[in-house]
Amino acid sequence: MKMLENIGMGLLRKLDPETSHGVALKALNAGFAPLPGLVSSERLRCHVAGLNMANPVGIAAGFDKNAEALHPLSRAGFGFVEVGAVTPRPQPGNPKPRLFRLSEDQAAINRFGFNNEGMDAAATRLSKRPRDMVLGLNLGANKDSDDRAADFAKVLSRCGAHLDFATVNVSSPNTEKLRDLQGKEALAALLAGVMEARAALDTPIPVFLKIAPDLDEQGLQDVAEVALSSGVAGVIATNTTLSRDGLKSQHKGEAGGLSGQPLFEKSTRILAQLSVLTDGQLPLIGVGGIGSAEQAYQKIRAGASAVQLYTALVYGGLTLGAEIARGLDTLLARDGFANVSDAVGSGRGDWT
Numbered sequence: 001m002k003m004l005e006n007i008g009m010g011l012l013r014k015l016d017p018e019t020s021h022g023v024a025l026k027a028l029n030a031g032f033a034p035l036p037g038l039v040s041s042e043r044l045r046c047h048v049a050g051l052n053m054a055n056p057v058g059i060a061a062g063f064d065k066n067a068e069a070l071h072p073l074s075r076a077g078f079g080f081v082e083v084g085a086v087t088p089r090p091q092p093g094n095p096k097p098r099l100f101r102l103s104e105d106q107a108a109i110n111r112f113g114f115n116n117e118g119m120d121a122a123a124t125r126l127s128k129r130p131r132d133m134v135l136g137l138n139l140g141a142n143k144d145s146d147d148r149a150a151d152f153a154k155v156l157s158r159c160g161a162h163l164d165f166a167t168v169n170v171s172s173p174n175t176e177k178l179r180d181l182q183g184k185e186a187l188a189a190l191l192a193g194v195m196e197a198r199a200a201l202d203t204p205i206p207v208f209l210k211i212a213p214d215l216d217e218q219g220l221q222d223v224a225e226v227a228l229s230s231g232v233a234g235v236i237a238t239n240t241t242l243s244r245d246g247l248k249s250q251h252k253g254e255a256g257g258l259s260g261q262p263l264f265e266k267s268t269r270i271l272a273q274l275s276v277l278t279d280g281q282l283p284l285i286g287v288g289g290i291g292s293a294e295q296a297y298q299k300i301r302a303g304a305s306a307v308q309l310y311t312a313l314v315y316g317g318l319t320l321g322a323e324i325a326r327g328l329d330t331l332l333a334r335d336g337f338a339n340v341s342d343a344v345g346s347g348r349g350d351w352t
Contacts, residue, residue, distance in 0.1 A: 017099040017108070017314075025064065028072045028318070036077035036322035043332045044079070044325060046340050048305045049206040049233035049283050051134050051164055055079035055325040056306035056340050057296060060287050061138035061167065061210075062110075063310050066117045067125040074133035077322025082308065083122075084138030085169050088154045090118035091142055094174065098256070101314065102249035106291065107260030108311045109251060110240070113174045114140045119158040126162035136165040138210070139194070143175050149190040153197035160201045168194055168232075171212035171239035173257045179212055184222040191230040206233030211274075213238035213267045213288060220270065224277035234283040236308070237274050238267040241288075260311035264289025268302050272351035275303025280345070291316065293327025300328075300340060301347030 015023065027033050040054035048056070058080040064073060067083045074081070093115025100109045116122070122137070129135055137159055141151035156166050168191065170181040181190055191209070198204050209232050211223055227235050240257025247262060267288025275284060286304030290296050291312035299307045313320055328340070337343045 013101070016097070017101050018096065021099070025069055028069045031072075033072065034319055035072060035075040036319055037075055039077040039079075039322045039325040041329050043329050043337065043339055046079075046306065048285075049165070049208070051080065051206065053079035053134055053306065055328070056300070057321050057325040057328065058082060058285070058306060058308040059313075059321060060308035060310040061085055061169070063313065065115065067122050067129075067137075070125065070129045070133070070135065074130040076318055077325060079306065079325065080134035080136065080164075082136040082138055082167060084116070084167075085114050085140035085172070086116050086119050086122045086137060086155055086159065087114050087140040087142045088119050088145070088151050088158075089142050090121070091115060100251040100254050100256075102247065102251055102260065103315075104249045105247050105252075105260065105262055106312070106315055107247070107249070107258060107262050108314060109254045109256045109258050111174045111254070111256030113143065114172065116140070119155045123159045123162065126159055129162055134164050136167060136208075137163050138167045138169050140169055140172070141175065141178065148178070149181065149186070149193055152190060153193040156194060156197045156207075157200065160198065160205060161203070163205055165206040165208060165233070166198075167208045167210050167236060169210045169239070171210050173212070173240060173242050182211065182215065182219065182223060184226055187223065187226045188230060191226065191232060195231045208232060208234045208236050208285065210236040210239055211270075213241045213263065213270050214243065215270065220273055221277060224274060228278060228281060232282070234285060234305070235274060235278070236285040236287060237271045238263075238288050241266060259288070261289050261291060264295060268299060269351050271299060271304060272302040272348050275345055275348055276352055290324070291320075293324045293331055296324050296328050297331045297343070298347070300343050301345070302351045303345045303348050305341070305344050
């Protein structure tokens, strides 16, 4: 299976990155991609913010922006899947090219700008979702919206009936001034509107907040305080970074958000600091630079109850999620943990 996947990955890398991604989604839907199926064990099964996960390894938002590949992704070995970001109205996003591979750094830079087909198209696909998966939607705001804060609640109201969780994404660097919504007062008001929309759902679902890795100490403290008081179910740490420290690839100067290996240390330190600030009162999802079971394990030991990956799939293929879950099981057993929940935060001091 891996040999065929490697051949396919080699062919895809000859294409423009955004074209390659589109072809990969089509191949996934056509049944050409290897699908490992359920990966689970007593050590890996976990309960996070009311969600029962077969394993704590998820695929992050951005891979399937328009919820086009739900059925194959439900069989890809991930414990949970997040799609989107989705905005109220369709929007084309930023001009192309807007996605760049940084192969020497095992990284990527994107400046998509929330390109998606809008909440109505997403809701139609989400309504036909497989029921045997944990599925979430990343909520976004239209670039030209008169009230960006209200956009998040609109998308939740429209799509919430088909979801297991939703994520408020105020941390993308590619929509002008979006990150301004991470300020304490603006964030509190935004989340109040989202939680009102959540309460109106027939079955209220957990809502997560996704934050940037570029927050300073005060900004992180403000986010923690608002998260604890707002009723959100947890925090996803982190989105992409604007930092370019230590990059070697030719595209290192491109504008946009950097993801992949160079983000691992920065995002893990933010995660650990947030774990201290929230003192175990909120589950955290660790994302940023995960490309191996050891890195997933480090995120968990830094304070994450579950993890997500995306950019590493560009270099390791879709089966990487299942490989990481199996490797995580081995690492937990090695260190004597009966369940992944027992390892959460056990190495936080290494990162603070």
